[in-house]
Amino acid sequence: MNNARTMIDSQAVRQELDAFIADWHDDASWMSGWRHHYFCDDDGSYLIYDPTQPHAHTCPECGRVYTDDKKNFAWVTIMRNKTLQMLKLAVIMNRQQAEARYASFIRQVILFYADHYREFPIHIKAKRLPDMHDYDRVQADLAAHKVAFDPHTTDWTFGDYAINFQGPGKIMAQGLSEAIALIRISLCYQMVLPLFSDEEQARIKHELFGPACQFLEKQQFIEHNITLWREVCIQILKLMTGTYASQDLDRPLGIHEHLTHGLLPSGFWYEGSIHYHHYVLEALGYLGFFLHRYGQSDQQLETACAEMAQFSVKIAFDNGTFPNPNDGWPNVNLKTYLNVFELLAVSYPDNAAIQQAYAEVLSQQAARVALPIEDERFWGDTSATGLLLGQVPVAKPQLRPVQSANYPDAHLLMLKNATFNVFLKYGVYSRSHAHYDPFNTELTVNGQCLAKDLSNVGYGSELVRRWYNTPLGHNTVIIDESDNEIMYHSQIESLGADDYRVISDDQYPGVTIAKAVKLTAQTVQITSSAEASVRHTIDVVQHFDVPIMVTAGAATLTPLSEVPFYQQQLDPTVVHEAYRVTDWQQLTLHDPRSGATISFTSALPAAFYLLETVGNPNTDNRFTVLARFNGLSAALTMNVTVSGVMANGRLND
Structure with missing residues (x-):
């Protein structure tokens, strides 16, 4: 851990974590919702999340109180994301303190999702699905070459299929969020494997990771940031269950196809959004980390990560703030995505382009700008992910020249x-x-x-x-x-x-x-x-x-x-x-x-x-x-x- 860049207040983290652990509970019957519904319908303000009020959600700007199911289900999603955030902090504290209550909480959370995964309802944004019939039908038609989807011209609907490529979730309200949650559970679990007995590890493998992998694979029928996250999760779960094969990266709609068709020659993700560029880069960073952890590598993946990281540095204004074409969040800067660059730096310690991009992020004088919706914690120039991963290498920064550029x-x-x-x-x-x-x-x-x-x-x-x-x-x-x-x-x-x-x-x-x-x-x-x-x-x-x-x-x-x-x-x-x-x-x-x-x-x-x-x-x-x-x-x-x-x-x- 690089203490010179770490300003974590361990006492404050312990107090927050202890309070959360004391009251934590979840229920497999609770349906998650879409977090984008947790904004005021009138003025767009992010609502006040109160962990004690699952059915009352107040706008900080106009004071309106919402009690509808969309907001209630979104509250469940926020609660589960906070659970995963606290899980990460518990792993960090367990490493530093080795106190029984942190190990107990880690085991409680991971085993809860493993033991109850099959009970969670299949749903998408508050809509319960009886089964995966239409997703199975799409997979059969894809295999028979009866259908193909173009992500560049999509209007988010597909013929007579009752599907959406955001896909359904179980723990979360859509396949995208499901994949992210599973990756974060996997990352924490990977760091504390000795806390679980052989029998418990087998349960987690067969009751959570295996079924989740099969569930997500049914949802892959297009190339998009959403399906990339799912594909990354699928390959990570295969690494965790011992079923990974390097040729899986070359499969139809796999990682290589996503990179070949989705990454522009300039190194920018095709959807044209600064935020989704880094969103994709985060997913790729997780895959790079797990491959590195399991003694695997992939050159196309590493090259893509390096090109995307370098593009981030080049497209930023000289004050470190990003322009905002297309969907995204306002005012974001290079340090907004500090955790993404930490993840890349750990995954590719010998890649000079990635290390220099990370050093450029650290050299920024402007304070980090938070995202309205984020589940990461930051202390100075370190994130919770950086602490979880351990020592993050830092290269000597090179000053960027003032340079104009056209990216046709x-x-x-x-x-x-x-x-x-x-x-x-x-x-x-x-x-x-x-x-x-x-x-x-x-x-x-x-x-x-x-x-x-x-x-x-x-x-x-x-x-x-x-x-x-x-x-x-x-x-x-x-x-x-x-x-x-x-x-x-x-x-x-x-x-x-x-x-x-x-x-x-x-x-x-x-x-x-x-x-x-x-x-x-x-x-x-x-x-x-x-x-x-x-x-x-x-x-x-x-x-x-x-x-x-x-x-x-x-x-x-x-x-x-x-x-x-x-x-x-x-x-x-x-x-x-x-x-x-x-x-x-x-x-x-x-x-x-x-x-x-x-x-x-x-x-x-x-x-x-x-x-x-x-x-x-x-x-x-x-x-x-x-x-x-x-x-x-x-x-x-x-x-x-x-x-x-x-x-x-x-x-x-």
Whole structure:
């Protein structure tokens, strides 16, 4: 254990663990639910989990109390995830203290799930299934080559099969969560095997790991992050039960096929999400660890892990924060996924690319940003997983050069210099987790976030469909207040160093939309434009993650009691203040944090609106500029300029 990086308060952990152990109980008849339902339906806040209130769940923002089954079942899932979290801490404490109560709790939990696994109901997100008939039917049709599914164009349903590729669970509410729970149980069990007698080990093997492996294998019929987690779990369970064979990685829909078809040449996971990229990387890291533990290896797996880890470092802004194309969580940074990099570093101690990526994560000065839903514990630069695994090697960090890069396979552009970082998303590779965000841009100035993407909240929240995953929630161009074609195409051309233009003809029928981004030492220029054959209402939207800011150049702001457009979206839950800009020649804004001056110009007539809108998390606000054009074309240029040098948070001219 690297004590220099470990700031765990063992006394506090013991107190929490002892209290949890004293009251812990589970019941195989309890059905788990979807944790994304544990968000407020009204404002998207994560509900307050109270271990003593399985049937009452309070929103911390608006105070609404939920008692419905969706929330109750999600409570069960949270309780079981906390059980696995405490199981991990018990293994750590048992290693340090060797006290009987920790060994007893470890045995109690693992043997409970082994002895009762067959009793848990088969269910998916609160829906009980009588059997696995339709999953058996899919497997038979796959074997007969009667059916095949394309994960890139899927709409999450498949013909007349009454299935979903999230799959059912038993302990958890879906196959994905089931696989993750089983992996975490396996990891803890692997670390404490001597605590179990030969007879108990046989019970665990035949009553839990074997049946769980068979249960999950019925659910594999597509390549996706969900099925990758299940496939990783299947191979880990085979290692644990002595039935693993290296050729299993080559089987249809197996690990190698997932990597071959799912990993882009740039090293980015095909679903185009920073969070799901690391989600997949975590799964692969677990497999790498168990293979290493059992004296096995796989070069394709190791190469993929190294490429994915390196891509993570390259795509981050220089302040360590990630951009957020597609579904994910807001504000995440490299240290958010510290446990993933620890897992990789232990699994591949001799891989220089992985070790350097891990060292880069440790070198970040920014504090770790937690995920709204996470089951890991962190102390400084160490996670509970890192403590569980033991000594994590640390390579000497190498400073990353400031470097722009275009990733055409991933449809991502990152422009960087010493002052600005500009991120542009210009395409979608798959419908899975995609957002209605064509040509969305994100921007940092002097290390400060000026414009970020909203990303997402829990998928079960109504606010996702009304605000977070809509064109209006992004920095984009909207035609006639309608959704764009989510699988649009585009072409990008380089006009010079750090000067790009991207164009698309199929975001909306009959409309050509373009965005140009030019970066210099002191200025970023972003031009959004649209050309159409018939008249349209054309909106150019730009959000800022700063308070409302207006300086000289804007003549008059007229307060609005309500926003006169997007009536289904821009209600008081989304818009807190609204203004119409009148008599403007040039709209000029100023951000005192970064020292940036932002000016908007257009040669075409437009109506300008300034809105204070809800951010993510919903306790944050965003400043939104919306320019409305009516006609055959629109063009709006945003110039972001910094003059002087930043020192002590102030701009020196």
